[in-house]
Amino acid sequence: MPKNPSPSLRDLEHHSAFIERHIGPNDSEIAHMLQAVGYDSLEAMTDAIVPGSIKSTAPLSLPDAITEEEALAKVRAIATKNQVYRNFIGQGYSGTHTPKVILRNILENPAWYTAYTPYQAEISQGRMEALINFQTMVADLTGMEIANASLLDEATAAAEAMTLAKRSSKSKSDLFFVSKYVHPQTLEVLRTRAEPLGIALHIGEDSEAAGIDAFGVLLQYPDTLGRVLDHKALAEAVHARGGVVAVAADLLALTLIAAPGEWGADIVIGNSQRFGVPFGFGGPHAAFMACRDAYKRSMPGRLIGVSVDAEGKPAYRLTLQTREQHIRREKATSNICTAQVLLAVMASMYAVYHGPEGLTRIARRTHRLAAILASALRGAGIHVDDGFFDTLHITGVDAEAIHAKANEQRINLRRIDARSLSISLDETSTRGCVIALAKLFGVEIADIDALDSATTDALPAEVTRTSAFLAHPVFNTHHSEHELLRYMRSLADKDLAMDRTMIPLGSCTMKLNATAEMIPVTWPEFANMHPLAPADQALGYQQLIDELEAMLVECTGYDAVSLQPNSGAQGEYAGLLAIRAYHRSRGENQRDICLIPESAHGTNPASAQMCGMQVVVTKCDGNGNVDVEDIRRAAEKYSDRLAAIMMTYPSTHGVFEEDVVAICDIVHAHGGQVYTDGANMNALVGVAKPGKWGSDVSHLNLHKTFCIPHGGGGPGVGPCAVKSHLAPFLPKTLTLPPLAGEGAQRAEAGALRDKVGMVSAASFGSASILPISWMYITMMGTSGLRKATQVALLNANYIAKRLAPHYETLYTGRNGLVAHECILDLRPLKDATGISAEDVAKRLIDFGFHAPTLSFPVAGTLMVEPTESESLHELDRFIDAMIQIRDEIRAVEEGKLDREDNPLKHAPHTATMVAGSEWAHAYPRELAAFPLPSLKLQKYWPPVARVDNVYGDKNVFCSCVPIEAFAGEIEAFSEPNVM
Known part of the structure; x- marks a missing residue:
């Protein structure tokens, strides 16, 4: 036998598996950390942490780990079993072109998809600006006073509108009227959500709503059959009874038809999917909700608002957070804990890219295609409902035969019943689509341009939009790819996401989102x-x-x-x-x-x-x-x-x-x-x-x-x-x-x-x-998944052990160990020095770190979760930052730093602050900006100083900031409750 035999094929294959890519520490680093924690193996540490009464005795019954290339080949084989037909189904989902600059630089860009919820405002200014754009887009198009930063989907947004209407209505009724022409999936979710709350649904013709004693009504606009109806008189009748009018609306249609807020809607919800977000077999897509200003403190979901920072400059933040479930708990009106931020950002950038003129052009083209198809069918004696935007409701036909022909042509239409169907056109539709669809009905279009010339628009004159929208410069500037690319990059540069740094949030598990998984x-x-x-x-x-x-x-x-x-x-x-x-x-x-x-x-x-x-x-x-x-x-x-x-x-x-x-x-x-x-x-x-x-x-x-x-x-x-x-x-x-x-x-x-x-x-x-x-x-397989869990436990205990001389870990389990996260108790330090957990969180920004979870589940603490994906180098970098911060707190304790004028109380420090001609603080600029020597090699500069939360809640402003505000003139939005 050779003295040093070559590694076996099995060993070589093991080290090419994905496990080694996902788990941050290598085996030697794991051994080093185990020694620090006091165990000689991951198994021994696991036995010390996990109670024997719950421990699994057998490994997971899953296949072994494989490489990224093997996994991609397997999922590719699965994908090929999907047959993507040309879709004209509609029913709340429309074909759309995702601009490639948005596809590559938002959806496929880890700077955007690995970011966390913007609870730490100072390192989230970029994504919050994109969300402010989304809110402005929605408010403008719907004609409402305020919009939130997205909801989960249209159906659940409708359910949230129902409960918001119940809270806001003057009516004592427990009845909610739902138009029979809302999308069917919306009706099913409403049924699910209403019954446990004691809300009765009345489903009927729109005209019935005026005579029913209901706390609110829900209308679809355009309705699920495509019709655009004038609901102004209906809204007046509902209001006269003390009811609330909720409307499910199509954003693209709203470029051409009257905004619901202009004819009496109180709440408007819908889906922004057709603004550049693919079907995706149902999601994820960003729903929206807009409402009257009076409802903003009861509105579900997140709101991005504008405040000021410590230097008096405009700064974005999550506003009115006392509405949210994590604070109100059993008194909450919604359990929403997340939004659809990435998809809302895509939709907002779609609007930024196209602008009001581009969106209107897309809408007009879509409507023209639908009108031309309707004209061709009517010319052959086929009945098509009047007054539509992009969806035709066709009746009196042999729907079974037409569907059979469509299937042969790899075309999907919406099934209604044996004698009717509907067809929805969209941004991806072409002249060829119109010709092919007409053929399904036995109609030949010889000259589509001539038919176009002879066809009038099908939108009712009484609901034509006359008001302007998206007038803010952000929607009228970035229409070339160069400009949009640079705008999106400028926003990403303002933020801290996983592509830059560890995000050590307890209970939130910010682990690696591998590229192979995303592809x-x-x-x-x-x-x-x-x-x-x-x-x-x-x-x-x-x-x-x-x-x-x-x-x-x-x-x-x-x-x-x-x-x-x-x-x-x-x-x-x-x-x-x-x-x-x-x-x-x-x-x-x-x-x-x-x-x-x-x-x-x-x-x-x-x-x-x-x-x-x-x-x-x-x-x-x-x-x-x-x-x-x-x-x-x-x-x-x-x-x-x-x-x-x-x-x-x-x-x-x-x-x-x-x-x-x-x-x-x-x-x-x-x-x-x-x-x-x-x-x-x-x-x-x-x-x-x-x-x-x-x-x-x-x-x-x-x-x-x-x-x-x-x-x-x-x-x-x-x-x-x-x-x-x-x-x-x-x-x-x-x-x-x-x-x-x-x-x-x-x-x-x-x-x-x-x-x-x-x-x-x-x-x-x-x-x-x-x-x-x-x-x-x-890719992880049985052994990889178990090892990932064990290293997550190890990383958390390593941090707790290394920081033990500096910060007390509030709770530990058996053998003095924690699970996958540890809670650092800063309350004694605040009592001694006035330095709070929030001060430490903001100071970490100067070190280039997102803060741990602040004051949850215990006020005055930081909850740290490193996950298994962070390397020993990154863990030590975080530990070094926390030790340096403890030294700064100690300097306050010892009187070496002033109790009020110290780098923690004034963190984070912007480049403008540090580079300014004047420096009014007792501590040096270098300590403010470069508390560790490594920061001189790579430094994240926060775009704003500490944001004033109280100001933001007293002065609620949730739309795009006027340009003059960034010249230092914040008076434009400084009056209380200005929208």
């Missing part, structure tokens, strides 16, 4: 699939979905998974609805108590109240663990009414609690179900399975544990995983037979009402980003 998202086979395309055209999607569901079942120990929820909050809601429906199926309708520990995520109590449950908060003990005896007392007290307990595991305090099995037993003994929040599943994969230790249901955050990127605050995916007894109560998908019409769809939905209906607009939620998680699990 399939924009493949046309995935991106261009209409969510309502026939099932036999989406066989690739179905295989990918089935395989991903099976992977998640294996990782969690549950029995079934629904991928429909398109956010973590939606997944929570679906899980609680399943529990509620399960109890009702057993005749136990009285079970309405949900126990929630005081340490729980804010979405938990908000989701419970949305399901009609009553929240009972249970205590935590002095070590941060849930108080088992308090849970026992509550379970006994409410035994006959106990529906569920919601707990997070590992806990929100960052520890593996010892009594989780006992808690499950207590709740089950009193007839309740156990909901385990899956936010921290990344500390369990390959190590323990909640479905095996007694939990009944979890939602999973694919945008955390399974690598879908945060995108600046969305998209998210929140699948709901359940044990077999809850599987019948997962959200339903409505698959229609070839000629089933809306009546059949509504009848089927009615039959499902006793179970659980749809919770999101698309059957498979944000389907186009599911390949990311499929790729991650496939």
Whole structure:
């Protein structure tokens, strides 16, 4: 045998697998960190952290890890099974051209897709400017006073509009009127959301709304059959009864038809998908909500507003955050915890790129194509409804024969019934499309230009738009690719995302979003699939979905998974609805108590109240663990009414609690179900399975544990995983037979009402980003997933151990160890020096770091989660920054730095501040800008100084800032509540 044998083929293949790319520390670095923590192997450390009562005894039953190239080849083979036809289905989804400059520099750019929610305003100015553009775009087009920074999809936005109307209406009625001409998927989600809240839906002809005592109405504009109707008189009648008018509108149509705010709408919702965002088999897409200014403090979702920084310059921030679920908890009016930021940014850039003239041109061209097709069909004696924008409702035809011809031509039309159908044109439609569509009806168009000349527009004169929109310079400047490219780059340069630095946010899991995982998202086979395309055209999607569901079942120990929820909050809601429906199926309708520990995520109590449950908060003990005896007392007290307990595991305090099995037993003994929040599943994969230790249901955050990127605050995916007894109560998908019409769809939905209906607009939620998680699990394999969990535990404990001489870790579990995150307690330092956790968070910006989670779950603390993807070098860089900050705090303690005039109180420091001709501080400029020598080699300069939160909430301004403001004139938006 040779003295130094060559490595085996198996060893060489192992080191080419993706595991080594995803996990930051190499084996020698892992050994170094293990030594620091006090263990000689990952297995020994895992045994010391994870309670034996929950630990998995067998490895995951998943294939071995493979390379990126092998995984891409496998997913490519799946993608080819999708057949992308020319789609004219419409029903809320339209073909669109994503400008390539936006595709490459937003959707495919990690500077945008790896950013976090803009809670730290100073390092989020770029994405917040893009969101301000989105809000301005929506407010302008809808004619409303204020718009939010996006919602999840049109159907759930309609449900949010319903509850906003209930809170805002002067009517005492519990009835909500819904036009029968809203999109069917919207109606199904409304049914799901209304029933637990005691809201009754009345579905009927638009004309009925004027005579019904309802707290609000929902209209579709244009309606689902394409008609554009004048609703001004109807809105006046509803208002006279004290009701609220909500409208689901099409943004592109609003360039040509009167804005709903001009004829009486109080709330306008819709989908911005057709502004440059692909179909993606249903998502993700950015919905929107706009409303009257009077509703802004009750409006769901996030609002970007304008404040000023410490230097008096305009600065963006999240505004009116006291509306949000994480603060209001069980008193919240919505459980929304995320938005669709990345997609809202794309839509806003689409509007910036095209401008008002370009958008109007696209709308006019789309309308002309529809009008020409209608003219050709009418010329052959075929009936087409009058007064449309881009969708034709065609009646009195043999729809079955026409669909058969269309299928032969690889064309999809919308099925209505045996004698009618509809056709929706869009930006991607061409003259050739019009000719091909006419042929399906036996109509030949010999000269389309001549037909064009002879055809008048089909928009009713009484609803023609006359008001201007998008007048702000941002929508009238960047129309060349050079200009837009530089504008988007300038915004990205203002922000800190994962492409620049570690984002050590506890409970948010900002891990690597690998390029190989992202690549399939924009493949046309995935991106261009209409969510309502026939099932036999989406066989690739179905295989990918089935395989991903099976992977998640294996990782969690549950029995079934629904991928429909398109956010973590939606997944929570679906899980609680399943529990509620399960109890009702057993005749136990009285079970309405949900126990929630005081340490729980804010979405938990908000989701419970949305399901009609009553929240009972249970205590935590002095070590941060849930108080088992308090849970026992509550379970006994409410035994006959106990529906569920919601707990997070590992806990929100960052520890593996010892009594989780006992808690499950207590709740089950009193007839309740156990909901385990899956936010921290990344500390369990390959190590323990909640479905095996007694939990009944979890939602999973694919945008955390399974690598879908945060995108600046969305998209998210929140699948709901359940044990077999809850599987019948997962959200339903409505698959229609070839000629089933809306009546059949509504009848089927009615039959499902006793179970659980749809919770999101698309059957498979944000389907186009599911390949990311499929790729991650496939490339990591059984051993890689377990190692990722173990290194996540190691990295967190390494940080806690290294920082122990400088900061106290608030809570630890068995053997003095934490789970995947640690909470640093800064409260004693504030008591001694006046330096707060927020001061430390802002000072970290000067070091080029995004702050850890601030003051959650305990006020005055920082929660740090390094994830498995960060290398030892990056961990040490963060630790060095935190130690230097502690030295600065110590200097305040010792009187070497002034208690008020010190680099922490004035952080972050902008280049303008440091380079200014005057320096008024007692500490040196160099300490402000370069507290560590390494920063002289690579430095992030925040674009604004510390943002004034109080000013921003007192002076609510949520639209594009006037240009003169950036010349130092902020008076234009300094009056309270100016819009």
